[in-house]
Amino acid sequence: MFTNVLPKPTSSNLPFDLFEAISELKRELNAVILAHYYQEPDIQDVADYIGDSLGLSRQAADTDAEVIVFAGVHFMAETAKILNPNKLVLLPDLNAGCSLADTCPPEQFAAFKQQHPDHIVVSYINCSAEIKAMSDIICTSSNAVRLIEQIPASQPIIFAPDKNLGRYVMQQTGRDLVLWQGSCMVHETFSEKKLVQLKVAHPQAEIIAHPECEEPVLQQADFVGSTTALLNYVKVSDRPQFIVVTEPGIIHQMAKQVPGKEFIPAPSMGNCACNECPHMRLNTLEKLYLAMKNRQPEITMPEAIRVAALKPIEAMLRMSA
Ligand code: 13P
Ligand code: SF4
16 A cells, blocks of 8 residues: 555644635645545535546646646546656545555456457556556546447457446447456445335435446436536436435535535445545545645656556547547
């Protein structure tokens, strides 16, 4: 795992108005703050851009800022660094990893790839730079179906690391993919039984779900899509209520952008807040401020890995332009 060497923030070393202090640092550093929808509301409110993995990658590819402050998880900030080798890319907490990315260790994946020498590799962006470096095309949850459809039908494909997104893509495209058996601990926590009970209690509600969920949960969904697609859907649907089957951080944007509607977070199996991503939630507004003030923790990687990982990311940006 990554090591965060910074001291823990204490109230005595923090300015009174963090929002104002962060705005000042942004001007001073010529920085842009990019945030994923799963970040805590305060971080979303201070960000210049909030988006899904594809939107964030596009912003990272296009920004003129000298410093990218990435409020998300490690693989997202790493993607920004792969695209911007000469920029300083900061992640508020370097321990903000991803349970799904962790299910795909590079040595094991290299051996798996060797067993399928005639296959090309399409990897979900939720993977390490080392896995990206072994891939031909990167995809996100919003473009996976579109990208697979562009690959000739005769070309065999390995899809990694998420077996749930892979299975969903197979169903949508009719393609046979060789799946790496990885998954996300957050999206596998949703209970089909509790979801059905919630739907009975709220018959007006539509169930909207992220494709990282397991099949029985997705089968209950009225709409399946990436975080941005879910946000766009609640804007156009005529229903007044939605049961949201993904990390509940997105509900902050839904409530802000569609104030008249109600958003109910889908429950997890136990009596825990396991539907909150423990990695995403490691970032806090205080850590974001300290990262900008101290100009660290910084994302770095070996140049050979960066160069190899850049190719499949560029292929994705080209193919989903
Ligand atoms: P999006 O592609 O919808 O942003 O999803 C990223 C993610 O990590 C979901 O768990
Ligand atoms: Fe990774 Fe799952 Fe968290 Fe998304 S929700 S960042 S896939 S652990």
